Each structure stands twice: as C-alpha cells, then as structure tokens.
Amino acid sequence: MTLRLDEVQVHHKGEQLFAPVNVSIGAGEITTIMGPSGCGKSTLLGAVAGNLVHGFKIVGDIFLNGRRLNDMPMEKRRVGILFQDDLLFPHLDVFGNLAFGLPQGLSRTEREEIIVHNLKRAGLEEFIRRDVATLSGGQKARVSLLRTLLAKPEAVLFDEPFSKLDKPLRASFREFVHEQIAFLAIPALLVTHDFEDSCGGAVIELRQNPQLAGDMNA
Template sequence: MLSLKNFNLQLGEQSLIQNLSFDIQKGEVLSIMGPSGIGKSSLLHYLSGTLDHALSAQGEVLLDNKTLHDLGPQERQVGLLQQSPLLFPHMSILENLLFAIPHHHHKKTRHQKAQHALEKLGIPDKANVLPEALSGGQQARVALLRTLLAEPNCLLLDEPFSKLDPALRREVREFVLNEIRQANIPALLVTHDPEDAKAMQGQCIELS
C-alpha cells in the first residue's frame, strides 16, 4: 500500500496543495485531477524524490509500511511514467527493455523477460527497430512495460495518455490498468481528463 499523510506543497509564499492524505491498495489506481499549475506533477516528483528545489513540501510517505520521504530517488523503487514515452532513441526496442531489468537477474533471464514483454506488446518482430519506427500507442505501451520491468513497488503516472488520439487513448488506458493489476502494485495517476480517471476504475481526488 502507498500512503501519503498531511502533504503540503508551496512555491515561495504561495500554497499549492494543503493537507492531502490518501491510501492506495495494491493493484489499484488513485486518480488526482486539478487545474494546471496546482502541483499535481510536483506531487509525483515529491513521491519519487525528484522535487524541484524551487518548491518546498512536507508530508509522510509510506510504501508497504516503509518510510520513503527520507530516502534518495534510487532507494525508493518508484516507477514514473510521463507524458512522453522517453524511450532511448538510439537504442532498439529490445535494448530499451533490457536496460530497465535489474542486473541481479541472470543474463538469460533478462533476455527472457524482455522477449516476453515484446510478445505481450504484440511486436516480437520489432525487437531490433528504433523507437521512431513505432506508432505513438506502441511507444506508450513499451514505455509502460519498460517501467514495470524495473520492478517498482509502486507506479506514478503523469498524464501518460495526453498525447494520444481518443481511440488510441482508450486502448492504452485499458492496457495500463491491466498491467497495474497484474503487477499488483499501487498506482497514482494525475490528469486533466475525467475520462482518464474513470477508466482507471478507482477513487478520484479533485484539487482546486
């Protein structure tokens, strides 16, 4: 379970978010909605340990009863999926996937995991192509599975559907929700779109 208690976010003297608390169970997605500039993405950066130094924030973060807010980003085991897929453009799809898989796995196991991901994506024939050869929807799916292959204990989603056309958006939302449930980890989505929140089939908090 991912828990946030009494979160406050400020930009100088300006208060952006006050006293936000929530719990997210494994396999569930909590959606947070609100206008631009209110601090939704900054909340995700706080949870991942990458908050901009121009902002100040306080709040207790617990993941499976382990305190996170005092740890560095690499120690948190938090996955972050952003608006753009951010695949490495000079690496093949297979190399992008392999890059994410922890090195404590044997080399053969890492390749098996990456190959399985390609099959799940329906693009086993695209293993050696560069990301630019894929459609936007395919890139979004690859980015999600690459994030999950890193074995995070929770997933943060920063408007990952915003650049997709409506039909593709529905497909990718469904894919994302299914993968989160299979991974059985808590996930937090921030979005402007009420349809995104509805598609995640979980609680929704609206910030104003």
C-alpha cells in the first residue's frame, strides 16, 4: 500500500498556502509533517482526507494505492483520521464505540470476536464494557485509534494525536501507534510539533507562504 502526494499544494483565494509537497509513503511507514502554527499542516491533512473547508482548492495529485483521490468524496477514500481529541461517543461503552467502526453486515458474534481480539492487542480486553468516561487519557486514545483502524482504512492521518497526553503516556501511545501502523502495513501521515513523535521516520518541514502569515490557522 502506498500514499503518494505529487506537487500537492492548497490554495485559498488564489494564494498558495505552502510549497509543493512531494512524498511517497509505503506500507507500514509514517511520514511526519512539521512546521510553525498556521503554516497549513492540518489543511494538508484535510486535502488528503477530502474534508477541505469551502474556498480551499487542491493543486497537484493525491494517490492511494493507485487511486487518484482528488475528486473522490471523503467517504470513498478509505482514509482514516485521528485527532488530538479522542471524539469517543459518551453514550456508548468501549464495545459500542469500537462496533461503530466495523463494516456493516457482521453478526454480533463476529463483531465481538473482532473487538475482543483488538482489545487484547491493545492490552485493554478487560475494558470491553467500560463507560468511556471512566477511561484514562491513554486508554481513550488507544480505543479511539482502534475504532479508526477497525474501519479498515488504506491509509491513516494523525493530527497531533499525542499533544494532550502527559510525557509518559505520550511515549507509550506513540509506540502503540507505530506498532499498529507497522502491523497493519498501511501508510500514515502525522502532523506534530514534537520531533520525537517522528520516531526516526521521514520528516517534511512545511513552510507557510509569508503573504498569508496571520490569516490562516493550521
């Protein structure tokens, strides 16, 4: 599996937000996007995910496993995204949250088998019926990642997923993320302000168009 960005830019009101991005991310690899606040990092992820705000325009080509994504609706891209907030459903327990990410058509037994298997991999099998409000920050982050991965995306985008965790939890969750991406052999693009999050992988420095400084937020 490969996620490829060829001369990808995002324009707003005719202005180019950042220099063209060229990257090819292979199976199990994580490429990190870094840069100052406001340079367009999250906007770049939006371009890949297909949820750019109205008024923004993609220039260049985005390919995922040979499919050109530019004109595809978000729901058909097979791209998962994880934000710094866990966005778990408070009215559902851990099982319900994870079941939400599974494909349609599975029996309850099949869903439970899949969920139990994945919770074991995350070391959270005893939490299957827990109210998500009772989970720690690190546990919520892992459940949120599992829900994203259970949808079987062909690529995953991470928008500062470690930023709200304290240092020990950040290191543990970072390791878990890298393990899961390697295990599933899918490409991933990670936005962060912390170089340690790259774990030695490829890093792209994104620089904002100086003419737009102060006008845009990443």
